[in-house]
């Protein structure tokens with residue numbers, strides 16, 4: 001047994017499981033590609049994107065993706081770098097932003113926040129950041145596209161503080177931000193790393209070591225840039241936050257790296273620093289106890305279910321994050337929510353989007369399980385010797401709502417079956433308006449594309465055509481006061497009272513103003529946005 005324990009400890013400690021959070025176009029695909037290149041997982045830059053377009057074109061469910069040139073499927077990429085085993089979890093963006101995007105963050109141990117240097121903190125980044133904050137995971141910031149003109153780096157730091165409420169510590173500092181990028185000053189090594197131009201990382205970056213006010217740097221950069229750099233570094237050293245690894249690990253301080261993913265500048269130094277600082281899989285709370293990743297007893301939870309990934313089988317893949325123990329092919333596990341033992345015969349792992357059969361996996365790894373329809377989001381799987389139940393995955397705030405019914409009322413049964421199935425997968429949230437006799441359900445979605453997916457899947461899988469009437473609601477708030485009758489509340493005329501699938505009361509609002517109205521007119525009312 002000693003051997004197994006040692007093996008698990010070794011494997012857990014070399015694992016780094018993270019997600020890249022960003023707003024569309026900030027360069028996430030480019031960055032992912034560069035990271036995979038370093039790990040040797042892919043040979044050619046460009047192949048992640050190319051795959052996006054070609055590989056899944058065969059599937060009918062993927063029609064939507066193909067038409068829109070987006071990817072709903074790429075999920076996890078695992079590769080080795082030096083002695084590390086890295087799992088990058090993909091957070092779907094663009095129009096396919098959905099609950100899955102948020103849920104992925106529950107499976108990650110840290111996040112890389114990628115920001116376009118010219119644009120600063122954008123909307124989607126803010127939403128994803130808040131989920132990371134809620135979990136208290138470390139966040140590493142990479143400010144991208146520094147090869148182009150960017151915002152002032154002090155201004156960017158201020159934005160992080162004012163918009164996201166997080167302090168930052170620049171690990172390096174850009175030189176020449178007005179479209180004349182010279183490189184960065186590495187604060188830890190007191191070293192200037194020179195930008196070689198748009199060679200896409202074919203050649204190594206040249207660098208020179210010295211004190212920031214050394215003459216050698218003045219010669220290298222020219223007086224104008226050198227003077228500015230000296231002033232800025234002095235200011236940072238004096239007025240900036242101190243580096244505090246503890247604060248980084250609790251998500252209170254974010255290390256910032258400036259660079260350019262496309263030209264491959266600063267990506268490798270970033271990766272190496274990140275790997276030194278980012279946590280390996282840690283302890284996870286489960287039904288009041290803490291599950292140790294190095295324990296020999298197996299445990300994991302399902303955080304995402306994807307339907308019909310393989311067009312030749314009508315299958316679903318349930319994505320499980322392993323939290324402890326060693327997973328082996330064909331092993332039997334206890335499915336806590338169903339209360340029975342099951343055998344996992346076809347586990348799959350994803351490497352740069354190729355599916356391979358997994359032989360062994362450890363805490364931090366994500367594996368895809370063939371799902372004949374037995375799993376739900378949030379389910380726990382564990383060994384018989386460790387019967388635990390991981391804390392549920394929250395329902396994230398829907399922002400789009402529509403009244404949905406079967407176009408043909410004879411198909412009501414299939415309609416309900418389909419909706420139930422999709423809401424179990426977590427693809428949509430189903431609500432029922434209270435006290436009205438109509439058959440339509442109110443469907444909430446985190447991303448607008450989810451309605452198209454819903455329409456497509458109900459037609460293909462259940463033979464039901466939908467009638468969809470979009471509604472002006474933007475926010476759902478759960479009423480935390482259990483004893484309260486929402487009919488007695490003073491609400492604006494545009495607020496809808498509904499129940500969710502667990503019969504909990506929910507209020508649907510059109511804007512912040514009506515939420516404030518509800519809170520101000522009804523003393524003691526407690527509303528929450530994540531159920």
Ligand code: GDP
Pocket residue numbers: 022023024025026027028029030031144145146147148259260261262263
């Ligand atoms: P995603 O939507 O976040 O996945 O972004 P992509 O990786 O597809 O990048 C969006 C656009 O920004 C593409 O045209 C990239 O070539 C470009 N881009 C990415 N990184 C950089 C960079 O470091 N510098 C510049 N100038 N462009 C970049």
